[in-house]
Amino acid sequence: MSIYIVGTLDTKGEEIGFARDVIESQGIDVHLVDVGVMGDPEIEPDTDAATVATAGGTDLESLRETGDRGAAVEAMGDGAAAIVTRAHEAGRLDGVLGLGGSGNTSMATAAMRALPVGVPKFMVSTVASGDTEPYVGHADIAMMYSVADIEGLNQLSRTVIANAALAVVGMISRDPDVETEEKPTIGITMFGVTTPSVQTAREWLEAQGYETIVFHATGTGGRAMESLVEEGVIDAVLDVTTTEWADELVGGVLSAGPERLEAAGNAGVPQVVSTGALDMVNFGPESSVPEEFADRHFHVHNPQVTLMRTTPEENVELGRIIAEKLNAATGPVTVALPLGGVSMLDAPGEEFHDPEADAALFDALREHLDDDVELIEMDANINDEEFALALAKRIDRYM
Template identity: 50%
Template sequence: MAGSRVAYVVGTFDTKGTELRYAAELIAGAGTPVRTVDVSTSASGGGKGADVTPAEVAAHHPDGPEAVFTGDRGTAVSAMAVAFERFLTARDDLGGVFGLGGSGGTALVAPALRALPVGVPKLVVSTVAAGDVGPYVGVSDLTMMHSVTDVAGLNRISRQVIGNAAHALAGMVARPVPPAGDRPAVALTMFGVTTPCVTEVAGRLAADHDPLVFHAVGTGGRAMEALVGDGLVDAVLDITTTEICDLIAGGVFSAGPERLDVFARTGVPYVGSCGALDMVNFGARDTAPDRYADRLFYQHNEQVTLMRTSPEECREIAEFIAAKLNACDGPVRFLLPEGGVSALDAPDAPFWDPEADRVLFETLEARVRQTADRRIVRSPHHVNDPGFAAALVAAFEEVSR
């Protein structure tokens, strides 16, 4: 039995009531307590039989229920999403959430699920789950299952899909994962071309810390910073800041202009470096913008093409980083690997460009306002040399005191 941990089954009962009640029955049959929540926005006030009515959810909107029941579907759905997020995040018995719907229903429940902490089970059966789910999932651990058929009644396909999803949610609620222990969590950012460095650093820290490694592909950086903002990370080794290259030059792995802002807000101990600041990421070679036709490219694989950053781009990247670091009161260390910033940036390697690296390093040194707690540190080593890993760990020990 799940005890006081309740599975919330959520959707628009005026149109999806049959399917939602079916899921709720299966979850309850598995021994997990269930509470059904109707987030319908129709003038009739929703379907019948849910434990929580649309009016009860709408009352959580900051402007009251009248802000939800407007008679206009677009504004009503948006407002109900706001109300549902406030409703859901205020629950003290929440064990997990099961959602179900089409594009509108998915858009309605997803923001509330994204607002829940990582680790809280959250699953949505949706007609849109076979497409681009990024806007619905964000950087959360929301699980989406494709409904295959439309969510329009129970049939031999929908019964199986919804049933599997309901049992999965019941299992997650009934069998929570044991805590990982009390070692402090440290986040590290990694790319394929900085893997030796990150692996070495994580290994050196593992005895006393819980290393959380994030793949620096845009979502990785955003996920890492979201956990920092939620207070779930004690310190950061931002070894691979390459997402900033894609922001500056229009690559596909940007983490957005807010990258690094969270460290000024939280004061979490921060060690960064220039890992993979020599490359901008595109898809297949023919997807690179025409304006870059004369640039140096490296084909990582059929779907990933890397472009070497120019000295001017390195200057812009350094100015971006410097502005963000200057907003941090510390403790901050940012390390410059003079031997090269990635596996491709080394003597006899494709992206070796001492001039571009010189501009990057000198701009950082010139623009960062250094203090006792905010320092730029040069290292003679290549980013993947064990000596650079040792320098990172030493800097980490300084900022973590």
């Protein structure tokens, strides 16, 4: 068994060397990957910085000459990702450990994000108590706050680093004995306001013998699902909740990026897609909503989440975009329209109920979807049992 440690050996050699010694004391091999650019390594690496730079599409001397820290961090992160990916594919890597500040964290987690879900990934970082989304993305990276800066060894840093090193050892040396079955796997997207629909569909599908994986459509959730489609983990997609596109279009905080709704189509896997929570754009606390939206219709979901109702004009564009994405699919696609509302808040009598906005969305989809994309329309809210079962039965038919 082997754990790769990714770090800047020109500045963190002492601390990384300590982590290596702790791991090796448990009978586990260690492979040191040096992503340091500006100086000579304080301890001997197994993969030196020049090799990492080459793997990142550049060379070490160029990075040193330019002195551009941002470019160096990006290039060395890319190189480390290539190094660990090759090692894992060759069966030489069982887990990855990183430790350092923001630069080290950026490079080490770039390497970690390149590895499949399930490969142990542990990052000790000075930035782990803040916004970790840029580092974790949609990967299963565990982050531990270093408490003090990782600069020299002392009673605090030794304890934190040793705990992290032993955590990775535990991850790779203990069989979790997770029960697995060879079942076709369906990815499902969910939001709080589409939960009843997803629960009904999931329970029905599991009763038919499928495994389901539910993703919270918070930007990272949509990206995680699409990544697993690309990896071949997911065999079909029940995309109940496409709300991330509302955030991408309007400027909310939960966008999954402009490639959302492409992975299943590119892979040719069956997909049933609905319009869940396209009635809303997500922001943080009320005070964080951009001033340009001051006259819009809002719902305070909780002190940390403020929802803004989408307009008919925005829904026209959402319908066009979603149709364009699904028209390009190489596999079977059904679009299901809940004419009675796209979320809990969009049901008759609820705060976001807006038949005009919904009609704009549905009309745009009808207009732009190609004839080979199947279209289901039901006079039901997305959370009604009959609608949820129609979604589940359609994906079952494809499978």
